[in-house]
Amino acid sequence: MNTGDIVQSRFVQALRTQKRQAEYPLTGALQCPFPGHSGRIFQSDDQLYDHAKFDHGSELAGLHPREARAMVKELALKLSRSDQSSNATAGDRSSPDIAGLTLEPGKEPRQASPPSSKKRPADSEFTGRRGKAPSYVEVADADYSRQVPYSITPDRARPRTQDPRLFDPKQTIKGTSSPYQTTPEPSSEWSVEATKSSQFQPSQPQSPARQPPQRTLPKPQHTQRQAGLIELQRYDSRYPGLLMQPDSRPISQEQLASEVKSIYAGLTMVETKCINVDRAQAAAANDNSDTKISSDHWQALIALHRTLLHEHHDFFLASQHPSASPALCRLAAKYSMPARMWKHGIHSFLELLRRRLPESNDYMLAFIYLAYQMMALLYETVPAFEDTWIECLGDLARYRMAIEEEDMRDRETWAQVARTWYTKAADKNPTVGRLNHHLAILARPNALQQLYYYSRSLTCVKPFPSARESILTLFNPILGRAIATYTHALPIDTSFIKAHALQFEHISFEKDLSSGEDTPSQEFQQAKDEFAGNLDNHIGRVTAKWKEQGAYIAVINVAGWFDYGRDDNTLRQVFLTHIQDKARNTPPGVMEDNIRTASPADQKDPISPSTHKDKLQSELDKWSKQVTFDNAKLITNDTFALVLRRIGDKNVLPHVHIMLAFITAFASSTYVSYLLYGTPWAELVAFLNTLVKTENQFQSETQKQSENMDTFFATDVFPGDGDRIDEAPLPEDYIVRGLIWTQDYFPKKWFEREHDVEERFLELASTVKNRTERVLRLGYRLSEQHRWITYEKQTHTFSVIDSPRYGSSP
Numbered sequence: 001m002n003t004g005d006i007v008q009s010r011f012v013q014a015l016r017t018q019k020r021q022a023e024y025p026l027t028g029a030l031q032c033p034f035p036g037h038s039g040r041i042f043q044s045d046d047q048l049y050d051h052a053k054f055d056h057g058s059e060l061a062g063l064h065p066r067e068a069r070a071m072v073k074e075l076a077l078k079l080s081r082s083d084q085s086s087n088a089t090a091g092d093r094s095s096p097d098i099a100g101l102t103l104e105p106g107k108e109p110r111q112a113s114p115p116s117s118k119k120r121p122a123d124s125e126f127t128g129r130r131g132k133a134p135s136y137v138e139v140a141d142a143d144y145s146r147q148v149p150y151s152i153t154p155d156r157a158r159p160r161t162q163d164p165r166l167f168d169p170k171q172t173i174k175g176t177s178s179p180y181q182t183t184p185e186p187s188s189e190w191s192v193e194a195t196k197s198s199q200f201q202p203s204q205p206q207s208p209a210r211q212p213p214q215r216t217l218p219k220p221q222h223t224q225r226q227a228g229l230i231e232l233q234r235y236d237s238r239y240p241g242l243l244m245q246p247d248s249r250p251i252s253q254e255q256l257a258s259e260v261k262s263i264y265a266g267l268t269m270v271e272t273k274c275i276n277v278d279r280a281q282a283a284a285a286n287d288n289s290d291t292k293i294s295s296d297h298w299q300a301l302i303a304l305h306r307t308l309l310h311e312h313h314d315f316f317l318a319s320q321h322p323s324a325s326p327a328l329c330r331l332a333a334k335y336s337m338p339a340r341m342w343k344h345g346i347h348s349f350l351e352l353l354r355r356r357l358p359e360s361n362d363y364m365l366a367f368i369y370l371a372y373q374m375m376a377l378l379y380e381t382v383p384a385f386e387d388t389w390i391e392c393l394g395d396l397a398r399y400r401m402a403i404e405e406e407d408m409r410d411r412e413t414w415a416q417v418a419r420t421w422y423t424k425a426a427d428k429n430p431t432v433g434r435l436n437h438h439l440a441i442l443a444r445p446n447a448l449q450q451l452y453y454y455s456r457s458l459t460c461v462k463p464f465p466s467a468r469e470s471i472l473t474l475f476n477p478i479l480g481r482a483i484a485t486y487t488h489a490l491p492i493d494t495s496f497i498k499a500h501a502l503q504f505e506h507i508s509f510e511k512d513l514s515s516g517e518d519t520p521s522q523e524f525q526q527a528k529d530e531f532a533g534n535l536d537n538h539i540g541r542v543t544a545k546w547k548e549q550g551a552y553i554a555v556i557n558v559a560g561w562f563d564y565g566r567d568d569n570t571l572r573q574v575f576l577t578h579i580q581d582k583a584r585n586t587p588p589g590v591m592e593d594n595i596r597t598a599s600p601a602d603q604k605d606p607i608s609p610s611t612h613k614d615k616l617q618s619e620l621d622k623w624s625k626q627v628t629f630d631n632a633k634l635i636t637n638d639t640f641a642l643v644l645r646r647i648g649d650k651n652v653l654p655h656v657h658i659m660l661a662f663i664t665a666f667a668s669s670t671y672v673s674y675l676l677y678g679t680p681w682a683e684l685v686a687f688l689n690t691l692v693k694t695e696n697q698f699q700s701e702t703q704k705q706s707e708n709m710d711t712f713f714a715t716d717v718f719p720g721d722g723d724r725i726d727e728a729p730l731p732e733d734y735i736v737r738g739l740i741w742t743q744d745y746f747p748k749k750w751f752e753r754e755h756d757v758e759e760r761f762l763e764l765a766s767t768v769k770n771r772t773e774r775v776l777r778l779g780y781r782l783s784e785q786h787r788w789i790t791y792e793k794q795t796h797t798f799s800v801i802d803s804p805r806y807g808s809s810p
Helices: 003-027 045-055 064-088 255-289 295-319 339-356 363-381 384-401 408-428 433-442 447-459 472-478 492-506 522-561 570-584 588-593 613-624 627-645 652-667 680-697 706-714 730-738 765-783
Strands: 138-140 214-216 235-238 239-244 510-513 518-521 791-792 797-799
Touching: 045 064, 235 518, 255 295, 255 339, 295 339, 295 363, 339 363, 339 384, 363 384, 384 408, 384 433, 384 791, 408 433, 433 447, 433 680, 447 472, 447 522, 447 791, 472 492, 492 627, 510 522, 510 613, 518 627, 522 627, 522 652, 522 730, 570 613, 627 680, 652 730, 652 765, 652 791, 680 706, 680 765, 680 791
Parallel strands: none
Antiparallel strands: 138 214, 235 239, 510 518, 791 797
């Protein structure tokens, strides 16, 4: 017999013993009938008589021992019969009034009456004897097994969770009766001892979250024992060696709704307790930071919040049950249950633990592991809020990384875990800037990558405003406002970041004393020139690493055009107008298909444009004349020109691809296309012509090259459904995904072509070929507008259209 079988057999034996002890007071146990000792239980006549003889000798004075024994027994039996009579006539106690929890959508909850100390309503309730007699009857199922299919019946009471509770319902609302066994009060209000199952075993309705090894039966004398595993086993003569699946019992809508309401009632009680405790502890920490919390108190606080997490788990499993109605499934979102779970069950307590570091280090580790396991369980069992669970797992991993100061390998491991969860969340919600902000914090000490994530967080469809404050932790040391902490930043990266830091702070220009006009500041010019002067050598030195770095630099440069995500930026207003117009022209059914499992805040539409269409052109003219915009164009076009001069270098293709996608997005807009003046068209044409010659080498030799190139350019930039099935998203597609200017760039189902997340950044031979073809097709689409460049089909060459100012404003 293995260890598991031994533990299981001992557990069943203990439950049977508990059953006999719980039933005995109802059958053969006798209470002391004399005043002063009411409630004391004796298992036999002899024990009761010995007690009466020593403690109540005056009552038996003058009686023969036989007569005294008979009198004591008769009094005890009369007392027992009177108690049973009072129990039979006692009315049921009402359960908490939670009528305010409504299943109707859009209906505000009604004001609920104050909840009683009971956590779960019950159809009937057994009232125990006075004194120490148990007020419940627990019957152990001898054939209990974890493989018994779970079910819920209307008259079954919900068992307590495996983790003990930390609050005493008798203390919650004074004057209400309690179904719990009377126990001595613990030394502390939230003492861990008060949570032991032997002292705190409430009778509660069953939750669909877990099936316990024992049940509470309100009327054991009339209720049949539930069939154990032996009775549930089914056999088929055709398959003698196989055990058939047991039958499962369905649950009605009414039973499930009642169960959800009862769980919610208990959840709100524990949630209120957690809120009060966290506020009290936070106030105490602010008043006197030297006050230390005892170990028992820390453990009690952890157990309290663990109880709340388990209550939420029960609620989610019940409300998202396969048999639940649509109204019941919407309850969790209607009452913001995922957000409440994170805020009151995890985050507030983590912040309390963080403020108490380093004394709370061990307890913080324990709670992080506890919360992480719960979130992982919800991620697997409650897919309706999958995006929320993913982000919470990333947050917990980031907390774990932050408190690791001894083992740097563990710190990096947890940082990678957090990055994995955040990246997964960003893939599912690419337009949400908050997730990129989290990735920016984890990018330290890679300063260039950190600036990329901050820029992406600010220039996506739904920017994260707090990133404007966080980005200063990167800019201030470089601008000399704080002690430098980024020793890993190369000089070329420092120059590049400094130029953008001056742009972000709007201090990249100064007044010319002679003309009185604003001109680029000397500090900005110096930083830009240092970056441009070292860029070519840097690309040749890092080789393949610049594929990723070049993509980051392109996104950061484009962010400067949008003034790093300022809400009043005119370019942002233009693209918000495009998104709004596209949403109006989209059928409602298509929009419903886009609804994801994200939080309600992430599912909201982006902020509507604040500038009217009629004023966009005039506002764009004002923005295009500002020195800040000219500086943004200057650093973007200088970098693009230097990159394009590296003809034949495959490592610069990601940067060229992103810049061509950006230029295409501007060229397709009637508002901003004229802003493309100053683009290095000559360098772009030379680069594209070299790629055309390279592409000719891959064409079939059995056909004429002119026919092959004509067929190549006739195809769309992105393949349609079923076309070019081997073509997958490029690594830089994920880098620009979700940005406000890429909303019309990718097809709707383009990223569904990904087969393996681990392979998305692999640079295979097919990746280089697909990237080259993408760049050529984008260049050909630009030439079709006949405004900046053109393509000659006979000679298969691109050329620049002669014009004093390409694409000038109409």
